[in-house]
Amino acid sequence: MxxxxxxxxxxxxSPSVNREDVYMPIPLYGFLExxxxxxxxxxxxxxxxxxxxRKLQDAANIRVARNDDVxxxxxxxxxxxxxxxxxxxxxALDRFDVIWRHKV
Amino acid sequence: MLSREEWLPLARxxxxxxxxxxxxxxxxxxxxxxxxxxxxxxxDWEESFKTSYREYVHNQYEKDxxxxxxxxxxxxLENIQKLAAPWLNSLxxxxxxxxxxxxxxxxxxxxxxxxxxxxxxxxxxxFGALDEYRHTQIPLLLFHQLVRWDSQFDWAHKFYHTNNxxxxxxxxxxxxxxxxxxxxxxxxxxxxxxxxGFTNLQFVGLASLARESSDHMFERxxxxxxxxxxxxxxxxxxxxxxxxxxxxxxxxxxxxKWFWRSWRTFSILTGVSTDxxxxxxxxxxxxxxxxxxxxxDQYLRMLDEFGLKxxxxxxxxxxxxxxxxxxxxxxxxxxxxxxxxxxxxxxPAERKWLRQKYPKYWDDMDAVWERVIERWRTTGPxxxxxxxxxxxxxxxxxxxxxxxxxxxxxxxxxxNVLAQDGRKxxxxxxxxxxxxxxEPERYANHQDLVKRVLSGEAPAEFTNLLTDYFRLTPDTxxxxxxxxxxxxxxxxxxxxx
Numbered sequence: 107m108x109x110x111x112x113x114x115x116x117x118x119x120s121p122s123v124n125r126e127d128v129y130m131p132i133p134l135y136g137f138l139e140x141x142x143x144x145x146x147x148x149x150x151x152x153x154x155x156x157x158x159x160r161k162l163q164d165a166a167n168i169r170v171a172r173n174d175d176v177x178x179x180x181x182x183x184x185x186x187x188x189x190x191x192x193x194x195x196x197x198a199l200d201r202f203d204v205i206w207r208h209k210v
Numbered sequence: 211m212l213s214r215e216e217w218l219p220l221a222r223x224x225x226x227x228x229x230x231x232x233x234x235x236x237x238x239x240x241x242x243x244x245x246x247x248x249x250x251x252x253x254d255w256e257e258s259f260k261t262s263y264r265e266y267v268h269n270q271y272e273k274d275x276x277x278x279x280x281x282x283x284x285x286x287l288e289n290i291q292k293l294a295a296p297w298l299n300s301l302x303x304x305x306x307x308x309x310x311x312x313x314x315x316x317x318x319x320x321x322x323x324x325x326x327x328x329x330x331x332x333x334x335x336x337f338g339a340l341d342e343y344r345h346t347q348i349p350l351l352l353f354h355q356l357v358r359w360d361s362q363f364d365w366a367h368k369f370y371h372t373n374n375x376x377x378x379x380x381x382x383x384x385x386x387x388x389x390x391x392x393x394x395x396x397x398x399x400x401x402x403x404x405x406x407g408f409t410n411l412q413f414v415g416l417a418s419l420a421r422e423s424s425d426h427m428f429e430r431x432x433x434x435x436x437x438x439x440x441x442x443x444x445x446x447x448x449x450x451x452x453x454x455x456x457x458x459x460x461x462x463x464x465x466x467k468w469f470w471r472s473w474r475t476f477s478i479l480t481g482v483s484t485d486x487x488x489x490x491x492x493x494x495x496x497x498x499x500x501x502x503x504x505x506x507d508q509y510l511r512m513l514d515e516f517g518l519k520x521x522x523x524x525x526x527x528x529x530x531x532x533x534x535x536x537x538x539x540x541x542x543x544x545x546x547x548x549x550x551x552x553x554x555x556x557x558p559a560e561r562k563w564l565r566q567k568y569p570k571y572w573d574d575m576d577a578v579w580e581r582v583i584e585r586w587r588t589t590g591p592x593x594x595x596x597x598x599x600x601x602x603x604x605x606x607x608x609x610x611x612x613x614x615x616x617x618x619x620x621x622x623x624x625x626n627v628l629a630q631d632g633r634k635x636x637x638x639x640x641x642x643x644x645x646x647x648x649e650p651e652r653y654a655n656h657q658d659l660v661k662r663v664l665s666g667e668a669p670a671e672f673t674n675l676l677t678d679y680f681r682l683t684p685d686t687x688x689x690x691x692x693x694x695x696x697x698x699x700x701x702x703x704x705x706x707x
Contacts, residue, residue: 133664135606135615135636137623140574142541144615144625144636146604146660165603168544168585169578199634201627 132191132198136162139205140170149191156187158196159204179203218262224329225249242325243394245457252452255328257444266337270344273434277348285352285427287359295552295691297423300487301353302362302551304416304428306369307479309349311384315342318388318396322445325393331445335393338401338442345435352431362686365550372681373668375548375605375659379612382656383475387468394449395464402446403468406512408476410439411504419484422492454516463648466521469509470641473527474611481535482542485567486553490560496567498531523641526624530617532570537616540578544601546688547676554691555579555586557698574620583699591694599694602672607658609635610642617642630654 131148136158138145145165149158159178163170178185180202185194196202212220228236239246261269290298319342322335349366356363369377387399413436420429453461477497484497495503513520521527543553556564556579565572582599589598606615608625617638618624626643628635630650637643646653662668668679676682 133660135625135627137615137625140577140620141623142537142544142578142616142620144606144623146606146663165601168599168601169540169581171581199627199636201625201636203623 132196134158134196135199135201136165137201137203138162138166138170139176139203141166142169144201149196151192152190154187155185155189155191155194158191158202159187162202162204173206175207176204177207179205214262218260221262222260222330222333225253237325237327241321241392242327243392243396244460245453247327247452247456249327251456252327252331255331255448255452257330257334257448259334259441259444261337261441263337266340270340270438273437274344274348277352277430277434280427280430281352283426287355289427290356290425291359293423293425294489296487296489296554297425298360299551299553299691300419300483301425301428302360302365303479303483303487305349305353305356305363306365306550307380309346309353309366310370311380311388312342312345312349314384314388315339315400316346318342318391318400319442321391322393322396326397326445327393331397331449334442334445338445341438341442344438348431348434352427361683362550362552364686368681369550372679373662374550374680374682375607375612375614378659379607380475382612383471386652387471394453397446397449398453398461398464399468399471400446401443402450402512403465404472405439405443406446407469407509408472408505410436410443411508412476412480413439415480415500415504416483418494419488419492422494423488450516454518458518461516462518465513465518466523466641467645467648469521470523470527470645471611473530474613474642477530477535478538478613482539485535485564486539486556486560490557490563493563496564497535498567501531521641523639523644526639526641529619532568533575533619534616536564536568536571536575537620538614540575540582541605541614541616543690544582544599545605546690547596547600547682548680549688550682550686552689552691555582555696555699557696571619578620586694586696586699589694591692591696591699593689593693596689596693599690604660604663604670606636606660608638608642609656609658610637610646610653612656612658613638 131150134147134149135144136147145162147158147162147165149161153161155178159176163172163176178187180194180196180200233248234246237246293301316339319335319339323332323339326332326335353363353366357366370381371377387404388396391399413432417429417433417436420426420432450461480500481497484493484495484500510520539553542549543555546553561572561576561579565576568575585599586595589595606625607613608615608617615623615625615636615638624639626637626640628637628643628646631654633654635646635654637646657665657667659668663670663675669675676687
C-alpha cells in the first residue's frame with residue numbers, strides 16, 4: 107500500500123548525510139483545478155515549479171486526468187515553471203493552485 | 211385537589227428570591243451565558259407544551275413500546291438483511307453519527323436544567339436531557355443486534371472514541387455546541403438553530419427516505435425521536451425572545467455561526483444519504499429540493515419573525531447547495547478506506563438524475579466519476595483491486611470545521627490561508643474563517659489531522675493511519691459495495707474475495 111503522503115522527498119534528514127545536500131521537504135496545500143479537495147504535497151526547495159505542478163497532478167490522478175497544459179499560481183499570480191520552489195517563495199503550509207491554461 | 215390547570219403553573223414556576231447568595235453566584239455568567247440578566251427579565255419565559263413529569267413518563271413509555279413493537283415485527287436481522295446495500299450504508303453512517311452525539315445533547319440539556327434562567331426553562335431542559343438519553347439508547351439498542359452480522363455497525367459505539375477524520379470533525383462540532391456550552395448558547399445553537407432549523411425536519415425527511423427504502427425500523431426510530439425534538443426544540447424560541455431585547459447583534463452572530471456549522475455536518479449526513487445512498491427510484495426528492503422546501507423556507511420565516519437578517523454568507527450557502535456534498539462524496543469515495551461504511555458509484559441513470567437536479571456544476575462532477583469508472587475498467591473489478599482505485603495523497607482539512615477542503619467548486623476551491631500569531635491556519639470557506647476570527651481563543655489550539663501528521667502525533671503511513679489512529683480494520687474500512695462490479699460498467703465480473 108502506498109504512503110499517505112504523496113510523493114516522497116528525494117533525500118531525508120539523516121546523521122550520515124552532509125547537511126548541504128539535504129533538502130527539507132516543504133508541506134504545501136495543493137489545489138488542482140477540477141479536483142474535489144485540496145491535497146498535502148511535499149515540495150523540495152530545489153525542484154522546479156513545473157515538477158511541483160506535476161506532483162500535484164499525480165497525487166490527484168485518481169480523480170482528475172493529467173493535463174500538460176497547466177500553470178501554477180501562487181498568491182494568485184502565475185509562477186515561471188522554470189523557477190525552483192525556493193525561488194518562487196513557497197513556504198510551509200502555503201497554498202498553491204494548478205490550473206488549466208486552456209479551459210475545457 | 212387542584213385541577214391540572216391550577217397545579218401545573220405552580221409546579222413549573224418555582225423561582226424565588228435568593229437571600230443567602232447573590233443571583234449571579236447561583237447562575238454564573240460563564241456557564242449561564244451572555245447576556246447576564248436578572249431573573250426579572252426571564253420571569254415570563256414560557257413554552258407551549260407545558261408537560262408534567264407524569265405526562266412525560268407516560269408519553270415516553272407509549273413511544274418506547276411502539277418502537278419495540280416495530281423492532282419485533284420488522285426490525286429483526288433477516289428484515290435488515292433484505293434492505294438494499296447502499297441504504298444499509300446510510301444506516302451505518304447514521305448509526306455512528308447519531309447515538310453519542312445525542313448523548314452530548316444530554317450534557318448540554320442538563321446544563322440548561324441547572325443553569326437555565328427560569329424554572330420553566332429548567333424543567334423543559336430536564337425533559338430534553340431525558341429525551342436525548344433516549345435518543346442515545348434507542349439506536350444503540352437497535353443497531354447492536356447487527357454487529358454480529360456486520361462489524362461496521364460496531365461504529366455506533368466506537369465512532370466518537372476514535373480519531374477517524376470524520377469523528378474529529380464531529381467532535382469538534384458537538385464538543386462546542388453541546389458538551390462545553392453555556393445554557394444560553396446551547397439554547398440558541400442546539401435548540402433553535404440545529405433542532406428547530408435542521409434536525410426536527412431532517413428526521414421527517416429521513417423517515418420518508420426510510421419508508422421509501424422499506425426500512426420500517428429506522429423509519430419508526432427517527433419518527434419517535436422527532437416527536438421529542440419537536441417538543442424540546444421549543445426551548446430556543448423564548449430564550450431568543452429575551453435576548454433580542456438586550457443584545458440582538460449577539461443573537462445574529464450566534465445564529466449565523468451555528469447555521470453555518472450545522473449546515474456543514476448536516477449536508478454531509480443528509481445530502482449523501484439522500485442523493486447517493488438511497489436507490490434512485492426511492493428518492494422522493496433531491497437533497498437540494500429538500501433543503502429548499504423544508505429547511506430554508508422555515509429558517510427564513512423564523513429569522514423574519516424575530517426581525518433578524520439572513521446570514522451575511524447566504525449567497526455562499528446557496529451556491530454550496532449545488533455542490534458541497536457532491537464534492538465531499540466524490541472525495542470520500544476515493545478515500546473510502548478512511549471511513550467505516552461502504553460506497554457506491556452513481557449509475558448512468560443516477561448521474562442523469564443528478565445532472566437534472568444539479569445542473570450548475572454537474573459537468574465537473576461527472577468528469578471525476580468518469581475518471582473513477584475508467585480506473586475500475588482498467589484494473590478490473592474485485593476486492594483485491596480496491597486500493598488501485600483509491601487516493602494515496604494526504605487529504606487536507608479545514609482548521610475550523612475539520613472537514614476536507616472541499617469548499618467552493620471544482621474549478622475554484624475557496625480554501626484560504628491565515629497567518630496569525632506565528633502559525634498558519636487554512637479554512638475551507640470564508641464563513642469558517644469568519645467564525646475562527648470571531649473567537650480565535652476557542653479554536654486556535656485545536657490541531658487538524660494534517661497538523662497531527664506533520665507533528666508526528668498521527669502516523670503518516672497509510673495503513674498505520676487507518677488502523678492505529680482511525681481504529682479501522684480490513685473488515686471495517688470502507689470499500690466499494692460492489693468492488694467495481696457494476697453491470698453498467700462493462701468490465702468483466704468480479705472475483706469478489
